[in-house]
Amino acid sequence: MRIVRRAFVNWLLTACALLPCVSGQAAPEFPNRPIRLVISFPPGSTSDLLARRLGEQAGKALSQPVVVESRPGAQGVVAARAVLSAPRDGYTLFLGTNSSHAANVYMVKELGYDPLKDFTPITQFTINPLLLVVNAAMPVHNVKEFVRYAKERPGKLSYGTGNSGGLVAAQMLKSQAGIDAVAVNYPGTAQAMSDLVAGRLDFMMVDPVVIRSIAQTGKVRVLGLTSKQRLPSMPDVVPLAEGGLPDYDYASWGGLFAPAGLPPDVTRRLSQAFGNAVGDPGTVKYLSELGMIATSSTPEEFRVFVQGQIAFWGRLTKEAGLAAL
Structure with missing residues (x-):
């Protein structure tokens, strides 16, 4: 009888270990450790300043620091590939641009990634006119x-x-x-x-x-x-579209991505935190001084935007005679 009782106790302990719901334990809430934000430009660049500003504000909302990591090279290819090797858990993010997620499709022969299939769009950050x-x-x-x-x-x-x-x-x-x-x-x-x-x-x-x-x-x-939308820090500079070229509208852009397969709840949490950071009045003014127009979007809206930009850059690179290297 004692042997049977001991075997039953051992079985019960094993079952509890295999079923977290029985023990009352739950997976830790996201985030519970620092988040890494990878950029494709060197320290001190405009992208670096953007990432640090938004990372600091979003980090406060998430109660975790956002650490900016620079991986410059090859118009964003180096950074993008580095992010794809990270776990799909929201702790590694990427500040993508029109180069990494649109132009490179046509300008880099061995790109090594698909801008949409291999990434989860989270939110747009800026429009950057010239x-x-x-x-x-x-x-x-x-x-x-x-x-x-x-x-x-x-x-x-x-x-x-x-x-x-x-x-x-x-x-x-x-x-x-x-x-x-x-x-x-x-x-x-x-x-x-x-x-x-x-x-x-x-x-x-x-x-x-x-x-x-x-x-x-x-x-x-x-x-x-170059953009139809005026730059708040230079309100007197007339868009080319108003100055005699009505169809002219060009701007680069930046936004937040993660590796594909990011859980929907984590995507929403990050989109909300960084979207609120972009919309902060102080940040809007700060970005304007850097020559950027602050803008945010839902993950769904950002995906549609990137799809449109890939097609747009296909036309642009063809008109400009740019060939893949």
Whole structure:
């Protein structure tokens, strides 16, 4: 009898260990440890500042720190691939952009991931328009004057490009304005800006945060904004669509992703925390000073947006003559 009783007790203890509901224990609530947010740009970059600002605010709402990790290289490919190898539990996130989740589909031969099938979209963060700027010596002060000036000098004007966004935006300008200008490619925007200021280039499409201090010196002149939505920190800069090119609308963007298969409840929790961070009035102002327009979305809305951007960039890269490397 004693042996039978001991066997029964052992069986009962084993059963309780295998059935958490019997013991009353439950899985820990998300999150219960720090969250890693991977970015594809170096420390000190605009993306780094964006990630740290939103991470700090979202971390307070989630009661866990959000640690920013930089994995630069190959237009976001390095960072994206690193995130895909992480567990699908919400503790590894990715600040994706139009490069990593749209342009790279057409510009990178061995991409190694599908922007939608391999990721869970969580929420959009920003819209990032560019500015059309010219060397101050050019006798034009608005978009219409610029187009007229360029048309009178076919093939004579030159412009610099330091990234795919600037290249595509300039190609759109040439196509919609019906002008002919020569592209000069640079390894980065900073080098191109130096030549624009020195008068070796005539115009550029460039990020607002890059050009603002230079424009204040009077060495370059801002003519227009690439997005139809105005930038709050530069309300007097007229969109190209209002300045004579009604169909012109271009902006890069950034948003939050996780590896595919993220549990729906974790997705919603992250979307709410980071969405509220984006909508904070102080953050809206902060991002505007960086040349960004704050915007957020539900996971479903963000997925539809990314799908549209993949198709949009397919047309843009084709028009710009960009080939996969």
